[in-house]
Amino acid sequence: MEINLSIKKGQRIRAYYLFFVIIGIQIGVGFLSAPRYIFEKAHQDAWVSIIVAYLFMILVTKVMFVILSRYENTDIFGIQVHVFGKWFGTLLGIVYLLLFTSELLSLLLSYNEVVQVFIYPTMPSFVMPILLLILIVYSVLGGIRIVIGVVFLFVIMSPWFFPLLYDPITRMESAHFLPLFEASVVDLLKGAQTTSYSFFGLEILFIIYPFIDNKEKAKRPTYLGLTTSALIVLVTTIISIGYYSPNDFDLLDWPVVSLFKSVAFSFMERFDYFIIAEWMMVVIPTAILLMWAIVHGTERIFQVQQKVTLYVVAAVLLVLCTFINSIVDIQKVTDFVTTFGFWIIFVYPFVLLPLVLLKTKRKVSKEVRK
Amino acid sequence: MVTNIKFPLKVEQLETFIKSKFEHHSEDDLIFSVYTHRNKKIAVWGIKYLIDANRLDSALLAPLLDHKKAWKSSLLLNVIPVENGVISNDIDEMFEKLITGSVFIYIEGENEFVTYPLAQQEERSLDTSETESVIIGPQLSFTESLSTNLNVIRKILPTTDLVIEKLTVGKVVPREVRIIYMKSVANEADVNTIRQRIQEVDVDEIEDSSALKQYIEDSTLSLFPQFLLTELPAHLSYTVKEGKIGVLAENSPNAFIAPSTFFSFFETTEDTYLRWMQATAFRLLRIISIAIALFSTPLYVAIITYQYELVPTALLVSIGQSRSAVPFPPIIEALLIEMMIELLREAGARLPTKIGQTMGIVGGIVIGQAAVEAGLASNFLIIIVAASTLASFTTPNYLMGSSLRVIRFPMIVLAGVYGLIGVMFGICFLLIHLLRVTSLGRPYLSPLYPLRLQDFSQVFFNPPPNKKSERASMYRPKDQERFSKEDAMEKRDIEE
Numbered sequence: 001m002e003i004n005l006s007i008k009k010g011q012r013i014r015a016y017y018l019f020f021v022i023i024g025i026q027i028g029v030g031f032l033s034a035p036r037y038i039f040e041k042a043h044q045d046a047w048v049s050i051i052v053a054y055l056f057m058i059l060v061t062k063v064m065f066v067i068l069s070r071y072e073n074t075d076i077f078g079i080q081v082h083v084f085g086k087w088f089g090t091l092l093g094i095v096y097l098l099l100f101t102s103e104l105l106s107l108l109l110s111y112n113e114v115v116q117v118f119i120y121p122t123m124p125s126f127v128m129p130i131l132l133l134i135l136i137v138y139s140v141l142g143g144i145r146i147v148i149g150v151v152f153l154f155v156i157m158s159p160w161f162f163p164l165l166y167d168p169i170t171r172m173e174s175a176h177f178l179p180l181f182e183a184s185v186v187d188l189l190k191g192a193q194t195t196s197y198s199f200f201g202l203e204i205l206f207i208i209y210p211f212i213d214n215k216e217k218a219k220r221p222t223y224l225g226l227t228t229s230a231l232i233v234l235v236t237t238i239i240s241i242g243y244y245s246p247n248d249f250d251l252l253d254w255p256v257v258s259l260f261k262s263v264a265f266s267f268m269e270r271f272d273y274f275i276i277a278e279w280m281m282v283v284i285p286t287a288i289l290l291m292w293a294i295v296h297g298t299e300r301i302f303q304v305q306q307k308v309t310l311y312v313v314a315a316v317l318l319v320l321c322t323f324i325n326s327i328v329d330i331q332k333v334t335d336f337v338t339t340f341g342f343w344i345i346f347v348y349p350f351v352l353l354p355l356v357l358l359k360t361k362r363k364v365s366k367e368v369r370k
Numbered sequence: 371m372v373t374n375i376k377f378p379l380k381v382e383q384l385e386t387f388i389k390s391k392f393e394h395h396s397e398d399d400l401i402f403s404v405y406t407h408r409n410k411k412i413a414v415w416g417i418k419y420l421i422d423a424n425r426l427d428s429a430l431l432a433p434l435l436d437h438k439k440a441w442k443s444s445l446l447l448n449v450i451p452v453e454n455g456v457i458s459n460d461i462d463e464m465f466e467k468l469i470t471g472s473v474f475i476y477i478e479g480e481n482e483f484v485t486y487p488l489a490q491q492e493e494r495s496l497d498t499s500e501t502e503s504v505i506i507g508p509q510l511s512f513t514e515s516l517s518t519n520l521n522v523i524r525k526i527l528p529t530t531d532l533v534i535e536k537l538t539v540g541k542v543v544p545r546e547v548r549i550i551y552m553k554s555v556a557n558e559a560d561v562n563t564i565r566q567r568i569q570e571v572d573v574d575e576i577e578d579s580s581a582l583k584q585y586i587e588d589s590t591l592s593l594f595p596q597f598l599l600t601e602l603p604a605h606l607s608y609t610v611k612e613g614k615i616g617v618l619a620e621n622s623p624n625a626f627i628a629p630s631t632f633f634s635f636f637e638t639t640e641d642t643y644l645r646w647m648q649a650t651a652f653r654l655l656r657i658i659s660i661a662i663a664l665f666s667t668p669l670y671v672a673i674i675t676y677q678y679e680l681v682p683t684a685l686l687v688s689i690g691q692s693r694s695a696v697p698f699p700p701i702i703e704a705l706l707i708e709m710m711i712e713l714l715r716e717a718g719a720r721l722p723t724k725i726g727q728t729m730g731i732v733g734g735i736v737i738g739q740a741a742v743e744a745g746l747a748s749n750f751l752i753i754i755v756a757a758s759t760l761a762s763f764t765t766p767n768y769l770m771g772s773s774l775r776v777i778r779f780p781m782i783v784l785a786g787v788y789g790l791i792g793v794m795f796g797i798c799f800l801l802i803h804l805l806r807v808t809s810l811g812r813p814y815l816s817p818l819y820p821l822r823l824q825d826f827s828q829v830f831f832n833p834p835p836n837k838k839s840e841r842a843s844m845y846r847p848k849d850q851e852r853f854s855k856e857d858a859m860e861k862r863d864i865e866e
Contacts (some may be wrong), residue, residue, distance in 0.1 A: 120676075146802070157801075
């Protein structure tokens with residue numbers, strides 16, 4: 001495998017699309033239930049946890065940029081092969097592919113679950129995955145430019161519902177935030193770790209980096225994207241804490257959806273239904289970026305034709321979605337992804353950094369760098 | 371039967387030969403006259419209905435027979451006052467020219483004959499546009515005659531910068547095709563692409579430009595037209611000035627324009643003639659109409675079938691009352707009425723204009739009123755269907771409008787099967803599809819993606835003329851500047 005990638009001009013993307021890529025992949029189904037899980041750990045100080053998680057995430061991104069900048073034009077697969085050698089590097093590449101696949105699986109399962117709970121309780125569990133996979137396959141078939149296009153378009157088209165939150169905001173109770181800073185440091189950190197699930201997707205930077213045309217400008221849109229998605233999580237969590245009483249969080253699986261229940265106009269109410277349907281537009285960018293990463297990664301590691309991987313992975317996911325349909329099983333998958341992802345996305349870069357620095361200092365690797 | 375002949379020969383031999391080749395055609399159509407002039411036999415032949423008889427008599431026969439000296443072929447070219455005479459002895463070529471309306475003169479004893487193109491062009495006169503109507507601005511539309519169309523275009527754009535290239539398509543029935551672009555503005559790569567695509571069309575015949583367009587479009591599987599078809603010379607010249615490429619074909623009253631983006635189908639030339647504020651408002655209205663045309667009926671079906679909680683109680687009661695007599699599920703009800711509207715539209719398009727109008731009114735009232743009274747549909751649905759139909763007719767381009775109308779049906783079915791989720795799936799699929807379509811290799815959804823903020827003002831709004839100093843960058847014109855911004859906008863102080 002070549003360490004460095006050479007990307008054709010027609011396949012490169014401008015750096016500012018990273019802003020949309022980061023928001024597109026970070027905001028997914030996990031966001032709908034995020035306030036509940038963070039509240040479970042840190043209670044009314046959940047917002048502090050989010051800020052802690054955000055700062056940590058910025059640190060991780062900085063580390064990722066340092067790692068990537070040590071090479072001319074490569075992704076995580078190339079770096080790992082270079083650092084750990086062919087066999088172990090490939091193995092770690094497969095770990096990344098597994099992470100993407102399990103994230104995608106968890107996404108499909110949890111969106112299906114939301115739809116089943118809120119709208120169609122009796123719908124067979126293969127219908128939603130089929131619909132989503134059709135869209136995913138159709139966009140990934142178009143290549144990187146179309147993938148980025150879909151992400152960009154869907155990200156700018158979805159946030160129309162945020163103004164609707166004015167209604168829950170007017171019903172917020174300031175007493176719900178008191179007493180301030182009651183949670184212990186351990187609780188806050190636990191809360192931060194739970195928050196990290198909402199920030200999954202950061203690792204796409206490791207894959208998409210070689211495709212960026214003007215790399216010197218890549219940092220600002222990335223940090224802006226991270227900040228925006230953190231702000232979205234922070235604001236909805238603060239609204240949730242103020243709007244719901246502490247006991248409500250035990251009953252609500254998706255507090256963000258229920259926030260929209262109270263908005264009513266003379267021609268339309270119950271916007272939670274709209275949000276569930278609209279969430280397809282939020283799920284698709286995440287899903288196609290993950291699918292693209294799987295397909296592109298498999299081609300990098302095993303030189304498999306992209307179309308073959310695409311169809312095989314889609315079929316496997318469909319079968320898995322059909323068989324995993326109890327709430328307990330879905331929870332198991334999500335828990336697995338949360339733990340697995342936390343170590344790979346937020347901890348592993350710190351392990352990789354010293355190794356990369358050591359390896360790229362040596363004489364042998366000079367030619368790889370320049 | 372004589373299979374071939376050699377010059378020089380007797381006039382009688384020539385006559386037998388030509389008539390033998392013509393045996394399955396009507397004998398009367400072929401004129402073969404033999405005149406004797408200064409003891410030399412001269413044969414003149416051609417096809418009756420293709421020739422301009424007046425010119426044949428006055429410009430060709432009269433000077434031919436009045437001539438004082440003996441004729442020679444070379445002399446004919448100098449004396450006879452008809453342009454484009456050619457001396458030739460190629461018999462195969464003679465037959466080809468015979469059926470396009472040429473007249474031939476053969477002087478007995480000579481080694482060759484002379485050909486004069488005397489075809490009479492039958493064509494309808496220039497008329498106002500039928501399919502793309504404009505309220506203000508030039509009303510003229512193209513006709514079936516290519517030379518007339520080129521004449522009109524040259525008149526609108528009298529500049530040497532305008533290039534009109536000639537190509538021929540069709541092996542059995544050759545048809546002339548013209549590529550029109552501004553040399554200093556149009557993107558060269560695009561011109562080469564379209565020229566190459568037209569040259570690569572390897573078919574026996576093409577019907578006209580709209581058929582040619584389908585041969586060379588980027589994707590035949592897409593529902594959306596990728597090249598813009600227009601019958602307005604004003605529209606063609608307007609887009610050519612923007613750096614796009616127009617294509618005209620013989621026998622075709624339509625030109626097509628490439629590359630075209632999705633949003634360019636919602637621009638009219640009228641936007642340029644209106645004041646910019648009104649033009650902007652109307653263009654935005656047309657763009658909003660896309661959503662109304664596509665999604666209003668599906669949303670009705672989805673909400674009434676599955677998600678009726680979305681509707682507040684007071685409104686739900688009135689919808690419920692109007693639907694109380696309807697025994698069908700909303701999807702059947704909606705498909706029924708949509709189908710009726712489509713029937714009306716199609717019948718209206720096929721019928722003669724006078725009957726069509728009556729039928730439209732009668733059909734509209736009968737279907738609307740009677741369907742509600744008979745309990746086939748609710749009042750509410752009739753209003754929604756009418757709105758969506760109206761919205762689909764605001765699209766200035768007929769092909770795009772019909773695409774939008776066709777897409778509604780799968781949308782309604784999706785809404786009937788999966789409710790709001792189905793509608794959302796349809797929207798997502800449509801958007802992804804639009805992102806994947808290209809026109810001459812350029813992204814269809816430009817300037818939305820790839821994002822070109824500097825083109826937004828020209829695509830979604832219509833800025834005042836003095837602000838339009840630059841051409842839209844998404845077509846990559848060779849020369850992007852229309853006029854210099856500094857010169858056009860002199861800064862003035864408040865007048866004392």
